[in-house]
Amino acid sequence: MDSTTDLQRLYRNRFSDLERRRKDEIWHVLCTYFFQRYVKPSDTVLDIASGMGEFSRHIAAARIYAVDINPDAGKFLPVGAKFSLTPAHRLDFLSENSIDVAFTSNFLEHLPTKAAVDAVLKEVQRVLRPRGLFVALQPNIRYAYKEYWDFYDHHTPLSHLSCAEAFELSGLQVVELIDRFLPFSTKSALPTHPILVRGYLACRFAWRFFGKQFLIIGQK
Known part of the structure; x- marks a missing residue:
């Protein structure tokens, strides 16, 4: 893609209004019953590639900063969140x-090269406080090697192991790594009712069958 306009058009076309509402319901459950354990109410949080703002809207934190290169992203954030239209490797x-706590979901695969991934990780490491966490949810190329390439803006494939190496090289110690966590996409045929999503989170056995995204947590 050659311009911000292309990026805006891509994401406006990718998800229908119904799919956006469904994603929002899913993220409410994910944040409430899983991701909130990593974020204290007194924390300052950075939402990297905030997209449609689902994480920022549903996480409880004292301060929320969000960055994205899509100008549309700012309008999805909750009141009080501070948005910067900037790439993730320039958190000046x-x-x-x-x-x-820094967080990102389905972002690193959109970067053009592994050097670009390194630049983002080093910048995240810089802004984290000592013992601060970087929580990342990513499609796992090991388990999603077919559907991974169904999205035009996917460039850099990562597995849980290659991403863990990148974290360590950037100065982030991997303290948690789950190779199979969530299904690949909310566009899948799997049921997404909030009660079922909550049940899925509680049943780690199911992750081994349906999980195609990995969760990695690095600590400074």
Whole structure:
């Protein structure tokens, strides 16, 4: 894609209004019953590639910063969140050791090269406070090698193991790594009713069958 306009058009076309509402319901459950365990109410959070703002809207934190290169992203954020239209490797508006928890979902695969991935990880490491966490949810090329390429803006395939190496090289110690966590996409035929999503989170056995995204948590 050659322009911001292309990026806006791609994401406006990718998800229907119904799919956006369904995603929002899913993320409410994910944040409430899973991701909130990593975020204290007093924390300062950075939402990287915030997209449609589902994480920021449903996580409880004292302060939320969000970055994206899509101008549309800012309008999806909750009141009080601070949005910056900037790439994730240029977090110049944040000082060193200022973020308790950084989060991203389905972002690193959109970067053009592994060098670009390294640049993002090093910048995240810079802004995290000592013992701060970087929580990342990513499609796992090991288990999603077919459907991975069904999205035009996917460029850099990563497995849970290659991503763990990248984290360690950037100075982030991997403290948790789940190779199979969530299904590949909300566009799948799997049921997405909030009660069923909550049940899925509680049944780790099911992750081994349906999980095609990995969860990695690095600590500074």
